[in-house]
Amino acid sequence: MTGLTAVVPCFNEGEQVAVAHRAIVNALGVIPELEIIFIDDGSSDDTLEHMRAIAAMDGRVRYISFSRNFGLSAAISAGFRYASRPWIVQLDADLQVPPDQTWVLLAEAAKGYDVVFGTRRVRHDPLLRRLGAAGHQWAARRLLGVEVPMGASSFRVLRAPVARTLAELRMNNAYFAAKVPLVTSRYTAVETTHQARESGGSRFRPLRLGGHAFELFFGFSWRLLNAAYLIAAVAAAVAAAVTVGWLLGVVAPAGVALAALDSSALTVVVCALSARYLHRLMLDATPLRAFYIAESNLDVRPEDTLDGGVPAVPPPALPLEKEHDHGG
Known part of the structure; x- marks a missing residue:
């Protein structure tokens, strides 16, 4: 053909x-x-x-x-x-x-x-x-x-x-x-x-363009997850250095508090990135159907329709005499 x-x-x-x-x-x-x-x-x-x-x-x-x-x-x-x-x-x-x-x-x-x-x-x-x-x-x-x-x-x-x-x-x-x-x-x-x-x-x-970018970045690259690992490592190193400095009396309590705040913010970023990749893995493991066809002049696959390719069954109707009584 x-x-x-x-x-x-x-x-x-x-x-x-x-x-x-x-x-x-x-x-x-x-x-x-x-x-x-x-x-x-x-x-x-x-x-x-x-x-x-x-x-x-x-x-x-x-x-x-x-x-x-x-x-x-x-x-x-x-x-x-x-x-x-x-x-x-x-x-x-x-x-x-x-x-x-x-x-x-x-x-x-x-x-x-x-x-x-x-x-x-x-x-x-x-x-x-x-x-x-x-x-x-x-x-x-x-x-x-x-x-x-x-x-x-x-x-x-x-x-x-x-x-x-x-x-x-x-x-x-x-x-x-x-x-x-x-x-x-x-x-x-x-x-x-x-x-x-x-x-x-x-x-x-x-927002739609942003959504496409979001899908692209998380759906086809692991680099953001690698960046999350790097952020976590840097945050841990900074926290350790600040703690040692505080114990030695080099870092003031205000510096410790600021470092703790920064570390918490970085932790949130790492958790968010990790959660997004987990969400991606869950979706890929259990893919949903992409679409359902309601009408077509093509011979469509039964699994692509809501009714499996057979005519939809109409709902029960009130018998004519009952309908008349009900209306009266």
Whole structure:
């Protein structure tokens, strides 16, 4: 089989779903075996209705709707799992990366790569987002030794087997770019064009970016834990030196109190770092399901649904005559 699957996560995109579909078809419709999978990540607007309407008109369109909002990583995983073509491109419904840039990534993938990331030649994002993204990627590579393709965006082309392997990794960490080097060394990045959102405002949230950095630092590096050990050793050495100095009459009681306060603060830091790594180990040992599907026009796995793939049983209803008596 040949062809390409376009995976498009959506959350409260509404009419933008139709705009994205039109742009994807215009750019990639010449591919004979094109498949488009829209994933509704628990939207509270009419996103799902638009997906149904488009799927009814275009046989290349598939859709998956979650039972609630599970997050972008879950939406990507679902798209990767159910893609039926040998190559996959991940696109955003906001069209910040024009779908025709997919050809740039496909041309690079033809050189033998499993994954090709698009990097933004000129970013049309808020300044805080640009600085934050660059800062936490730099910290990951330089300070924590996490291998992350510099400038890698969510726009990427992957071989389907690699994408499914990434989706099935038993890791409770959503940072996709850092998972790729764990699976393959055949990845690269190329520059692509970038534009402002065609509709709506920016979805950027500083706390969300901070959460991604948090996942990256604790999920893929042990250096922070090693730093905790070093802090504990330094605190113990300082405490011992101050104690000896106090016994010899060199350090005043105020100095002892200050050293004790500093030592307590460092102890709290060490405990917090250690607890976070313990939390990571517990999550990795007992991974939760990434998502549950409420509706789809695909044949989904029973374990990916709340009802095991069988129709939901309706609740008991009051018999008609009883209902009449009850109403009277």
